[in-house]
Amino acid sequence: MKADQQAFVDALLGRGAAPAGLTGSQRGLAAYRNNIQALSAQALAVPFARLREELGEDEFASLAWTFWRVHPPESGDLGRWGGMLAGFLVERAGEASGLPDLARLDWALHQAERAEDAALDAESLALLGSHAPDTLWLQLRPGVSLLAQTEGAVLVWRQGWRGQSQALADLDAVFVRAVLDGVNLAEALEAAAVKGSGAETDFDFAAWLQAALQNAWLQGVRATPPNRTTTSS
Known part of the structure; x- marks a missing residue:
């Protein structure tokens, strides 16, 4: 049968x-x-x-x-x-x-x-001014991913109910990949700084944070480490 x-x-x-x-x-x-x-x-x-x-x-x-x-x-x-x-x-x-x-x-x-809907935890942003970077972790929203494409890194996310994408500069991509890998903020900043040593411009965290808030990449800042589930590829 x-x-x-x-x-x-x-x-x-x-x-x-x-x-x-x-x-x-x-x-x-x-x-x-x-x-x-x-x-x-x-x-x-x-x-x-x-x-x-x-x-x-x-x-x-x-x-x-x-x-x-x-x-x-x-x-x-x-x-x-x-x-x-x-x-x-x-x-x-x-x-x-x-x-x-x-x-x-x-x-x-x-x-x-x-991906699951998730709102910004605006109150958690205050941790950036009160805690050392090595005690903080950035949590990106569900659905945020980083693609390694032939032409370079591409960030994908959802804004409203529509998927969005944009190419990332090398330093931004290094930083986002570190965040997605679950490292703390200090290690993510260090990874971008090491990649940027030389002729490249230093990574601008303030500019990245502003873009992350405007484009709904960031869900919140945490004082405890997340589960290390990599969503980059």
């Missing part, structure tokens, strides 16, 4: 012939397959709108169907399907194609839009 079920799934996904004795016509099987094929393109287009625009509708639909057959959804929430697409594109098209970077950006923006 289990083998028959797997054979049916394989036939449905175009991986093999229908099992002998399967009730229903080949026309019915083809109809099911066409429905799933259309669903794959519709579902993947939600998080990967920029990739779809780059490839065109027909090529994107072909990609979606191939990806579905190799990495089918693991849950009924199709909004969670697509996290492996960048790696899939590396194997199929290579990094030089630019498609994996585009997929990474699309997925990060999608994740940011699905």
Whole structure:
């Protein structure tokens, strides 16, 4: 029975012939397959709108169907399907194609839009004036991530209900990556200072903080270390 079920799934996904004795016509099987094929393109287009625009509708639909057959959804929430697409594109098209970077950006923006809502803890900002930097940790809002793209670092976040992105200067990227890695403020500042030694301008924490407040990157300042869960990539 289990083998028959797997054979049916394989036939449905175009991986093999229908099992002998399967009730229903080949026309019915083809109809099911066409429905799933259309669903794959519709579902993947939600998080990967920029990739779809780059490839065109027909090529994107072909990609979606191939990806579905190799990495089918693991849950009924199709909004969670697509996290492996960048790696899939590396194997199929290579990094030089630019498609994996585009997929990474699309997925990060999608994740940011699905992230938990969190308001700024404005009162916690007072800790910056009363505590030493090595006793403080910055907490960025859910959905904030840092991408290492071919053209440089890109910060992704949610403002309102829309995903946003912008390129970061090297020192800002070093600082944000340190914050996302869960180090204290003093260590994050030191990392940016070491990177900036030489001809580069020193990292301007005051300017970064102003941007973090204006763009809703920062959730608050904490006097206890967070769980070290890296969200950079």
